[in-house]
Amino acid sequence: MDKSWINDPNILSSHYKSGLKDFIEFAKTNGMGLDGKLFCPCRRCRNSKRKSISQVESDLSEKGFCMYYKNWVFHGEPFSAHSYMSSGKNNNLDEDGVGGETDFINEIVYNDFDMNENGESDELPDLLDEIRNAHESGTSSEWDSKNFDKLLNDAQRELYPGCKKYSLLRFIVSFLHIKVMNHVTNKAFDMMLEFLKDVLPEGEILPSSFYGAMKILSGIGLGYQKIDVCKFDCALFWKENEKMDKCPICKESRWKVNNGKKKKVPNKVMWYFPLKARLQRLFMSSKTTEDMRWHEEKWVKEEGIMRHPADSIAWKDFDKKYPDFTKDSRNVRLGLATDRFNPFGNMSNSYSMWLVILVPYNLPAYKFMRKEFLILSLLIPGPRAPGKELDVFLRPTIDDLKDLFHGISTYDAYSGQNFQMRAAILWTISDFLAYGYLSGWSTSGYKACPCCLDDTASQRLRGKICFIGHRRFLNHNHRWRKQKAHFDGTIETRSKPKEFSGEQVLRHLNSLAGVFGEFGKNPVTRKKGVDKIQGNWRKKSIFFELPYWEKLSMRHCLDVMHILKNTCESLVATLLNIPDKTKDTNKSRDDLLDMGIRHELHLHDDGTRKTKPPALYVMSSSERKGFCDFLSSIKFPDGYAANISKCVKDGKLMGLKTHDYHVLLQRLIPAGIRGYLCKEVNEAIFE
Known part of the structure; x- marks a missing residue:
């Protein structure tokens, strides 16, 4: 049967439509x-x-025919290894059926491995195709002939003598897919494998454990590297330190006390997921390769509107400074995000593991934040946060990024040719705590602001440091600058703090060479105290090793999710006067007394008890009821936000998620507080 219509790029052509009719008739029969x-x-x-x-015909008319499905084994055509090699780039493979078996396994990988939580197939790269192309071209150092031959051998081995339906590789891929989709534990997986080994006929070659199954799949490139770390985070036992038994910095032993056991157990282990192969994989499927050009070839840009990172000033500034990088739209722009999480799901446990994730921004805005395309780079063990020693753990990732900026040879499945793929980090994304770990500027103390640096306006009040003076960021003719009574009792005449470029920051850090000392938390060798001449700097960030880092207009970004949620929670709790959550506490009223401002808000002390005068920004009980009734009456389109009416209980908001707080802050509060609060309070909240 003629199958040339499958490759017709125009699914509206008469050639495609006539071929589709023949296929439907064949499949019916x-x-x-x-x-x-x-x-x-x-x-x-x-x-x-x-x-x-009818549904199949409709889908094929709208979406086209799967390009990898050359032999219609699911629709009645007998399996033939040679028929898989009938067209395209596969023609140059052997005549012995090896290529056909590879494409058959391709199909298994697509159908059994790349599926989302809804059971639908996601458009992820073809892993086996990647290995084959790298094997043929000889340009990728990540894969060698040994991996390729082993994988083909497993794809041809019968699961047990006489088994024609499943090869070893096909069974492992399918069984692991079931494990992942149903959250089966490793122990349960091992028990099922042992049971199957007993059930299957003699001569079966099934692995006996999850570890054995993963070893079979290691050639696909889903592996990771375990890197031993010093007990006090001083250094990695990697590359030049790989064979050392003691830390090169603090001389602490690499191993735990063995108690007579022969096997050495490291004190701490980090998991590293190699970056180069994962970026190359994005170009091993013709669909994802096309998407990697989307930001340049398909994105419609409008001046003054930002709907994708490609619209940002930082992105455009990078393009101007590195036009050679911009010439090829396939070059990858990345964002690096880091945060901590509790792997045991017990929030009372102080253990925190840190992860580092890379986001490929070349993809469409509706794709690059999907979990399928987020690239896990590092898993950093706890139990404590890495602190400034985060740079020690980032070493493998930074080394890969330095190589990637110069380019590595990569196969492009869309064009069928190799090209030099380059990649660059445009910015990092983190909460305020991790901001200090990434940038090297401590985000605690009197000079905690990483933008204002030494010009940070701060003041110590009762038991805490308060950051004030935000009116200095307003225009010089703004009326709030002269309003003493409504703020801290002074007229603001200062200009906003000076902004420092990456080059200026790097020059300053280079002048502090030798002040920071070595990395590590060893109480014996770590440097005591902080040298006053370095201000709040704790280190020179490892990111400055990247050749382009100092020239970026924006190097670090704060995670809006945390800031917006915390701001909205505090604002609502203060407006509704929610006990234990409001910021209008007795201590804050005493702070006003210490500063000598807002006399009408000072606590009244009659000798037996202290009473708190009502404030303009706190609603009365009737106003709170009216505001909560307003929130309860709101109806949203399906999927826009949570049903807030169910979250309002006894004058409190409970169970809201981050996006719900965004909707509340941006849309509902400005409308809901009108008529309840005075003009001055409303104006400040609205702006």
């Missing part, structure tokens, strides 16, 4: 199930879903 349904071979479903004939 040979591939129809008892339920009257067929596997849908469209580019979205890829034989992972059974649908009616």
